[in-house]
Amino acid sequence: MTTNEDNLKKIISHAKEYGFVFPSSEIYDGLSAVYDYGQLGAELKKNIKDFWWKSMVQMHENIVGIDAAIFMHPETWKASGHVDAFNDPLIDNKDSKKRYRADVLIEEYIEKIRLKNEKEVEKGKKRFADNFDETQFRATNPNILRNQAKIDEVTSRFKTAMENDNLADIKTLIEDLEIACPLSGSKNWTDVKQFNLMFSTEIGSVAEAANKIYLRPETAQGIFVNFLNVQKTSRLKIPFGIAQIGKAFRNEIVARQFIFRMREFEQMEMQFFVRPGEEMKWYEYWKSERINWHLSLGIDEKNYRFHDHVKLAHYANAACDIEFNFPMGFKELEGIHSRTDFDLKQHEKHSGKKLQYFDPEINQNYVPYVVETSIGLDRTFLAIFSSSYKEEQLEDGSERTVLKLPAFLAPYKAAVLPLVKKDGLPEKAREIMDLLKYDYNCQYDEKDSVGKRYRRQDAIGTPFCITVDHESLEDDKVTIRDRDTMQQERVAISEVENIIRKKLTRENSR
Ligand code: ATP
Numbered sequence: 001m002t003t004n005e006d007n008l009k010k011i012i013s014h015a016k017e018y019g020f021v022f023p024s025s026e027i028y029d030g031l032s033a034v035y036d037y038g039q040l041g042a043e044l045k046k047n048i049k050d051f052w053w054k055s056m057v058q059m060h061e062n063i064v065g066i067d068a069a070i071f072m073h074p075e076t077w078k079a080s081g082h083v084d085a086f087n088d089p090l091i092d093n094k095d096s097k098k099r100y101r102a103d104v105l106i107e108e109y110i111e112k113i114r115l116k117n118e119k120e121v122e123k124g125k126k127r128f129a130d131n132f133d134e135t136q137f138r139a140t141n142p143n144i145l146r147n148q149a150k151i152d153e154v155t156s157r158f159k160t161a162m163e164n165d166n167l168a169d170i171k172t173l174i175e176d177l178e179i180a181c182p183l184s185g186s187k188n189w190t191d192v193k194q195f196n197l198m199f200s201t202e203i204g205s206v207a208e209a210a211n212k213i214y215l216r217p218e219t220a221q222g223i224f225v226n227f228l229n230v231q232k233t234s235r236l237k238i239p240f241g242i243a244q245i246g247k248a249f250r251n252e253i254v255a256r257q258f259i260f261r262m263r264e265f266e267q268m269e270m271q272f273f274v275r276p277g278e279e280m281k282w283y284e285y286w287k288s289e290r291i292n293w294h295l296s297l298g299i300d301e302k303n304y305r306f307h308d309h310v311k312l313a314h315y316a317n318a319a320c321d322i323e324f325n326f327p328m329g330f331k332e333l334e335g336i337h338s339r340t341d342f343d344l345k346q347h348e349k350h351s352g353k354k355l356q357y358f359d360p361e362i363n364q365n366y367v368p369y370v371v372e373t374s375i376g377l378d379r380t381f382l383a384i385f386s387s388s389y390k391e392e393q394l395e396d397g398s399e400r401t402v403l404k405l406p407a408f409l410a411p412y413k414a415a416v417l418p419l420v421k422k423d424g425l426p427e428k429a430r431e432i433m434d435l436l437k438y439d440y441n442c443q444y445d446e447k448d449s450v451g452k453r454y455r456r457q458d459a460i461g462t463p464f465c466i467t468v469d470h471e472s473l474e475d476d477k478v479t480i481r482d483r484d485t486m487q488q489e490r491v492a493i494s495e496v497e498n499i500i501r502k503k504l505t506r507e508n509s510r
Contacts, residue, residue, distance in 0.1 A: 007327040011386045012258050014401070018460050020044065020385065021259060033255030033263040040460055041381070043411035043441060045266075048380055049245055051409065052268045055293055056243045063241035063270065064234055068222025070247055071203065074213050076221050079350035080343060081314050086217055087194040089170055090253045096184035101253050102170050102192045105179050106158050111329060113147045113154075120144050155310060162311040167192040197250040199263075215249035220372060222246070223271045224343045227368075228355055231273075238357055238368055239282065241272040245377065257328060259378040266377035273368040275359065276341065282371045283318050283338045290336060290373050291322060296506055297406050299387045305330060315342035324383045333383055334375035341367040384409065388461060394486075403461035404484055406509040413440040413500055414464040415457045421446050429468045432478065432493060440500060458483055463503055466496060 015021040019038035023030035037045055057065045077083050089102040121144075124137045138144055154177065161169035171192045180187050199215040216222065223242045230242055245268045252261050259265075274282045287306070294304055303325040312319055316337045324333040344355045344367045356365045388404045407413070416432050418425035426446055436442050443462065445453050450467060457465050465481040472478050472493075480499060481488045491499065502508055 004328045007386070008258060011327055011382075011389055014389060014403075014459070015041065015385065033252055033261060035259050035262060035378075040411040044385070044405070044409060044461075045377065045381055047409040047411075048384065049266075049268065049377060052293075052375070052377075052380075053243070053245065056241070056268075056270050060241065062236060062239065063243055063272075064230060064236065065243040065245075066223065066226060066230060067246065068219070068226060068244060070216050070249075071213055072216060072221060072225065074211065075350050076225060076347075077198065077214050077217075079346040080221050080224075081346070082198055082214075082217055083196075085314055086198055087196050088253055089167060089192045090195045091171065091174065091192045092190040093181035093184065093186055094188040094190060095186035096181045098181055098183055099253055100181070102167075102174060103158075103162065104254065105174060106154065106170070106177070109177055109179055110151055110154055110158075113151050117144050117147050120147075159310045165194075167194070195251075195253055197252065199249050199251055216247075217250050218248050218374070219244050219246045219267045219269045220271060220374065221343070223269065224347055224355075224370075227271075227273065227344060231357065238359060239272060239274045239278075241270050243268075243270040245269075259382050260326060260328070260331065262378055267374060268377055268380075269372065269374045271339075272371045272373075273357070274371060275362075276366055276369045279338045279340070279369040279371055280318065283336065286371055286373050287320065287336050290334060290375075294322060294324075294333075297384065297409075298506075298509060299384070303383075303387060304333075307332070313337070315339045324379070325387075326379075326382060327386050333379050334373065337372045337374070339370040339372050341369050343370065344368065400455055400458055402458040402483065405461035406506070407463040408504045408506060408509050410461045410463055411441065412443045412457070412460065412462045413504065414466055414496075415443045415445055415453070415462050417444075417450060417453050417465055417467045418446050419450060419467055419469040423470060424473055425468050425470070428472055432466060432468065432496065435493070436497060436500070439497075454481065464500060 012021075018040060020041035022036045022038050024034035024036050025031050053065060057063050090099055091102040091105070092099050117138075120141060121134060121137065124141065125132050125134075128137075154173070157169070157173050160166075161173060168191070171189065174189060175187070178187060198217050200212050201215065203211050203213045223244055227242070230236070231240070245266065247264060248267050249264050252263055255261055255263060272282055272286065291304065291306070295301060305323050307321045307323050309316070309319040309321070317340050318338040320336055321332040322334040322336070323330045347353075348355050348367065355367060357368050358365050384405065385403070390402050390404055392400050392402060394400060414436060416429045416436075418429040429444065429446070433442055433444050443457075445456070447453070454465055461483070463483050465483075467479040467481065469479065476493050477490050478493055478496065479488050480491050480496060
């Protein structure tokens with residue numbers, strides 16, 4: 001049986017082997033939790049970004065996009081609360097010298113018990129077959145009830161400790177639960193400490209007084225400080241949204257999960273400004289919009305779930321995550337937060353400027369409330385990449401590795417392959433490249449046998465291979481092979497573009 005760890009290893013090595021993701025500065029042995037996107041990774045990432053931008057900005061008349069600077073006035077981060085409160089509780093294992101997030105250790109403990117219950121349900125399903133009543137089973141099975149009671153107890157103690165910032169209680173909880181260091185098995189823990197995640201640097205030359213500034217830990221604040229600039233220049237009326245894609249930086253404590261948790265990453269965020277009192281309606285609206293966005297990628301619904309926050313951030317009155325079943329289990333992919341008027345009010349206070357909106361419908365000035373959708377671009381990449389990765393046994397007994405990416409996100413839409421490197425076939429293939437390349441990113445490949453070339457394209461997720469053979473010179477037809485079904489069809493060259501275009505609509509993309 002393959003473990004989660006094996007799965008993640010396979011994904012990491014496939015990503016590296018085919019030029020999707022490399023460790024940063026690898027010739028110097030890499031930099032922890034920093035990664036570079038290679039030639040294919042950059043394409044896939046760009047396609048995901050474009051898809052998000054189109055869905056959020058182009059498809060909503062009342063959402064516009066901006067591109068704010070990474071550096072911001074240092075006062076921004078005092079106002080937002082990040083200087084004082086953007087902390088994670090860290091704990092070190094004294095024997096392995098490994099550092100962990102105390103909250104993550106507890107969440108993983110809870111998740112393990114939940115998985116035990118899922119296994120019980122699976123067993124029950126098998127045992128009772130058609131007569132299985134899952135609701136009744138969950139409500140009566142003694143093992144499930146015992147496990148659920150444990151989950152409730154741990155969650156409640158964890159929540160209270162986090163809400164009271166009681167670090168000693170968090171340590172006691174870890175000790176009471178006998179949580180061991182996953183690497184060494186040791187239960188010899190230090191006290192829990194708070195650790196601020198913001199990177200800082202200095203701005204200004206030596207001659208001037210240098211000023212400490214931060215690398216932004218989220219893109220949202222660039223939107224808040226520009227709220228009135230955008231509103232006035234766009235003349236948008238509430239409710240409206242401002243979207244942004246950009247880099248964010250966090251000095252993460254635990255950095256061992258590939259591009260899931262990076263110290264430099266990208267966020268795709270949208271702040272939706274609403275009338276006070278209407279935030280819950282919009283919170284529910286964006287929850288449903290965002291889950292539908294994910295489902296439109298065609299990834300199995302079972303891989304997503306909502307998770308309400310145990311501890312609300314200092315700015316939120318409701319918050320949940322969309323979690324995804326990553327190779328290492330269910331983890332946060334996107335956050336949806338009702339941030340109240342906290343940020344805008346704080347910026348009013350710290351800047352001395354009014355950040356209010358005049359609502360002509362009710363003839364009132366107010367500071368709008370905000371509902372935020374915040375998704376990690378790199379985590380979305382990992383979700384799509386890992387769920388597309390398949391090792392298939394073929395009928396003839398051979399195996400293939402195929403990346404079943406949604407076609408519209410694939411780095412290359414088609415590969416053009418002359419059967420042999422002579423007899424005028426490369427020239428004919430080049431003509432097809434010229435026909436397609438303005439609209440679609442295509443790859444020309446004439447090296448190795450056609451079978452090997454098919455495998456290479458499968459492994460990088462190219463939806464179509466177009467093969468030019470000797471007959472093509474006579475009849476202007478080519479063989480087009482579908483990545484997923486491996487079916488080959490002989491079609492007129494003039495038809496090829498149509499076939500590709502059809503596949504790239506989202507409904508046909510998987
Ligand atoms: P986590 O609990 O996993 O640390 P978070 O709750 O701190 O995440 P948010 O502050 O809500 O994350 O950030 C919004 C989104 O940004 C997350 O849903 C995630 O997709 C992404 N993100 C956050 N931190 C990282 C990181 N270190 N590396 C990659 N993506 C990240």
